[in-house]
Amino acid sequence: MTTAKFPVAVERAYDVVIIGGGPVGLLLAYQLARFGVSVCVLEQHNKETQDAYGRAIAFFPRTLELLDQLGVIEPMLQVGFACRNSVTYKDGKEVIPGRVWTFMENIKNTAYDFTLVMRxxxxxxxxREKLQSLGAVYRQGAECIDFNCDEARGPEGYPITSTFxxxxxxxxxxxxxxxxxGADGGRSFVRRRSGIPFEGDTSEDKWIRIDGIVETDMPITRAYGAIESKTHGNVLWAPLDHGATRIGYAYSEAIAAKYPDGVTQEVAIQEAVESMKPFKVEFKEVHWWTAYTIGQRIAKTFSTRDRIFLCGDAAHTHSSGAAQGLNTGIHDAVNLGWKLAMRIQGVARQEVLQTYEAERTSAVRKLIDYDKDIALLMSNKWPTWYKGDPCADPHVVLGEIFEKAASFNTGLGISYSENILNQVLSHKNVCSLAPGSRxxxxxxxxxxTNQSLRLQKITPNQAIFWVLVFTGSNNSRIRDQITSLEQYLRTAPKLIYCKSIRWLTIITxxxxxxxxxxGRTPLGDAYFSSDNVTHDRLGIDSKNGAVVVLRPDGLVGASGHIRGDWIYKYFSGISCIDE
Structure with missing residues (x-):
C-alpha cells in the first residue's frame, strides 16, 4: 500500500501509464504516442547510473520487421552489428555443418535476413529519443508504490490512480x-500488486554472461558462435556492437566449488577464458558481466479487469539460451500497442483488446516449453523426456531442437489461432495465407518509376487495417467484381471511410x-506486381483475384473473394463502424 501520510495531489491524467522504462515499456509508449494516445512512462532507476551495457542483445528478423514498421529501425542499423553467419567449434575444430545458430544463415522471404546484435x-x-521526439512524457527515478482501480468509473473516465x-x-x-x-521486469511490482501468480520453476543451474573487448586466436570471430565444451556447456560467442564480444557459459556446481567466496568479475573472466579452450582469449576491456539462475515462469494472466496489462519480463521469464527474451517482449508491446490505441480511440471493440492475452500467451508457452530443453542441454544435462544413450553428445540434440524451431526463433513463423481478428472463411483456394500468420x-x-517497395514497408504499423485487393491486369471479370464491391461500399460508407481502414490495389x-x-480507378493507392511473383507467393490466382485483410501488425486477418459482404461482416465484428 502507499506510504504517503497525507492526501497526495494528482499531477495529471493520461490514457496509458506504463511502469518500466526498459526497451519493452519504451517501445510500447512510442507506439501509443505515434498513434495519438497520451502516455507516460515511469522508470524507477536513473539510467545514467544503472548498468551501462549488457542484458538483452539479439533482434531477430520478424522483430526487425516490426521495428521497421514503427519507424525506429534506421538508427539501430547504424549502431548494431548485422550478423549473418554462425560457427560451431568442438575440440578446437570447426563443426561442419554447424549446430545451434545455423538458422541465421538460412533466413529467407524478408529484407532482414540477419540478426541485429546491439546491447x-x-x-x-x-x-527514448524516438519517444521524446513525439513529445511523450518519460520520467526516471520514479518508483510506483501503489495503484488502485475504481470500477465505478465509466469507460470514458480515468479509473486507475497510481502513486509514485x-x-x-x-x-x-x-x-x-x-x-x-506493467513492463517492470521479472520482479514486477505491477504483477505482484495485482495479485497475479507467477507460475513456473527455477532450476539450480547458473549461467554467466560477460561482455568486453577481447583478443583470441579463434579463427572466426565475427559470427554467432557455439563452442561445445565438456566443462562449461554450450558456450556462447556473440559479436556485439562497437567491436565488442559476449561470452556466455554454464557455471556448474563443479566450477562453483572452486570459488567458495562466490562469483566476482575476476572469476567470470577466468572461467570465460577456460570455457574457450583450446582457443586463447584475453580480455582487453570488461564492459559488463552477470551471473544468474535459470528458470521459466509465466504470469497466470497477462491482464486483469481489462485495465491492467503485463508485458515482457513482467509477464514471462526464461533463459537466454535461444536469445528470445527481448524479441518476445517486443512482440508483446506491438501486439498490445495497436489494440490499446484502437480501443482508446473508440474504433475497436473490447473483444479486440482481449485477444492480447490469448495470442501472446500461446506464443510464450511455446517458447517456455522448448526453452526448458535448451537450458538443460546447454548446461550439458538431459531433459527428462530423453531416453537415448546418456553418453551421447547433448550438443547434437541441442542442434536438432534449434533446427526444428528455426521459424519460431526468427519470428517469421510465429502465428496465432483463429479468433475475432483471425477469421477462417469458407472461401477455399483463394489465398494460401492462413489467418493469424505473417x-x-x-x-x-x-x-x-517502377521503384521497388516492400509490402511491409507500404503497410506500416499505423493502428489501421489494410485491405489489399489483388487483381490481374486488364481483367474485365475482376474489374466488374471491383465495381460491384465499390457499389456495395456505397451502401456502407462507414466501411470505406473508416479512419481505421485503408485500401490498396495490387495489379499484376x-x-x-x-x-x-x-480499366478503372483502383481502390486506394495502386502498386504493380511484376510477373505474377507476388500473387504466386501468396497463392492468389491473378485471373480470379482476391482480397486480403492485414492487421495493423502486418499479419493476415482474413482473405476471400472480391466481395463486400464478408469484408463488412469482418469489420463490423471487430470495429465500431455501426456504433
Whole structure:
C-alpha cells in the first residue's frame, strides 16, 4: 500500500501509464504516442547510473520487421552489428555443418535476413529519443508504490490512480489513467500488486554472461558462435556492437566449488577464458558481466479487469539460451500497442483488446516449453523426456531442437489461432495465407518509376487495417467484381471511410498508369506486381483475384473473394463502424 501520510495531489491524467522504462515499456509508449494516445512512462532507476551495457542483445528478423514498421529501425542499423553467419567449434575444430545458430544463415522471404546484435543500453537510448521526439512524457527515478482501480468509473473516465515516489525529491505524486501497463521486469511490482501468480520453476543451474573487448586466436570471430565444451556447456560467442564480444557459459556446481567466496568479475573472466579452450582469449576491456539462475515462469494472466496489462519480463521469464527474451517482449508491446490505441480511440471493440492475452500467451508457452530443453542441454544435462544413450553428445540434440524451431526463433513463423481478428472463411483456394500468420515480404513496384517497395514497408504499423485487393491486369471479370464491391461500399460508407481502414490495389505486371492497367480507378493507392511473383507467393490466382485483410501488425486477418459482404461482416465484428 502507499506510504504517503497525507492526501497526495494528482499531477495529471493520461490514457496509458506504463511502469518500466526498459526497451519493452519504451517501445510500447512510442507506439501509443505515434498513434495519438497520451502516455507516460515511469522508470524507477536513473539510467545514467544503472548498468551501462549488457542484458538483452539479439533482434531477430520478424522483430526487425516490426521495428521497421514503427519507424525506429534506421538508427539501430547504424549502431548494431548485422550478423549473418554462425560457427560451431568442438575440440578446437570447426563443426561442419554447424549446430545451434545455423538458422541465421538460412533466413529467407524478408529484407532482414540477419540478426541485429546491439546491447540494451544503446537500444534504450534510441527508443527514448524516438519517444521524446513525439513529445511523450518519460520520467526516471520514479518508483510506483501503489495503484488502485475504481470500477465505478465509466469507460470514458480515468479509473486507475497510481502513486509514485520521486527518488530525487523524496516527494510523492499520483497519476490518473484509463489503462496501466506493467513492463517492470521479472520482479514486477505491477504483477505482484495485482495479485497475479507467477507460475513456473527455477532450476539450480547458473549461467554467466560477460561482455568486453577481447583478443583470441579463434579463427572466426565475427559470427554467432557455439563452442561445445565438456566443462562449461554450450558456450556462447556473440559479436556485439562497437567491436565488442559476449561470452556466455554454464557455471556448474563443479566450477562453483572452486570459488567458495562466490562469483566476482575476476572469476567470470577466468572461467570465460577456460570455457574457450583450446582457443586463447584475453580480455582487453570488461564492459559488463552477470551471473544468474535459470528458470521459466509465466504470469497466470497477462491482464486483469481489462485495465491492467503485463508485458515482457513482467509477464514471462526464461533463459537466454535461444536469445528470445527481448524479441518476445517486443512482440508483446506491438501486439498490445495497436489494440490499446484502437480501443482508446473508440474504433475497436473490447473483444479486440482481449485477444492480447490469448495470442501472446500461446506464443510464450511455446517458447517456455522448448526453452526448458535448451537450458538443460546447454548446461550439458538431459531433459527428462530423453531416453537415448546418456553418453551421447547433448550438443547434437541441442542442434536438432534449434533446427526444428528455426521459424519460431526468427519470428517469421510465429502465428496465432483463429479468433475475432483471425477469421477462417469458407472461401477455399483463394489465398494460401492462413489467418493469424505473417505474409512473405513481397516486392511491389511503384507506378511510373517502377521503384521497388516492400509490402511491409507500404503497410506500416499505423493502428489501421489494410485491405489489399489483388487483381490481374486488364481483367474485365475482376474489374466488374471491383465495381460491384465499390457499389456495395456505397451502401456502407462507414466501411470505406473508416479512419481505421485503408485500401490498396495490387495489379499484376507493370504499367504507366494504374487506371489503364485496371480499366478503372483502383481502390486506394495502386502498386504493380511484376510477373505474377507476388500473387504466386501468396497463392492468389491473378485471373480470379482476391482480397486480403492485414492487421495493423502486418499479419493476415482474413482473405476471400472480391466481395463486400464478408469484408463488412469482418469489420463490423471487430470495429465500431455501426456504433
Amino acid at each position: 540494451q543500453m544503446f537500444t534504450e537510448s534510441i527508443f 515516489n520521486d527518488k530525487t525529491t523524496q516527494t510523492t505524486f499520483q497519476l490518473k489513467s484509463k489503462y496501466l501497463v 505474409p512473405p515480404d513481397v516486392e511491389l513496384k511503384m507506378p511510373g 505486371g507493370t504499367g504507366s498508369s494504374p487506371y489503364e492497367a485496371l
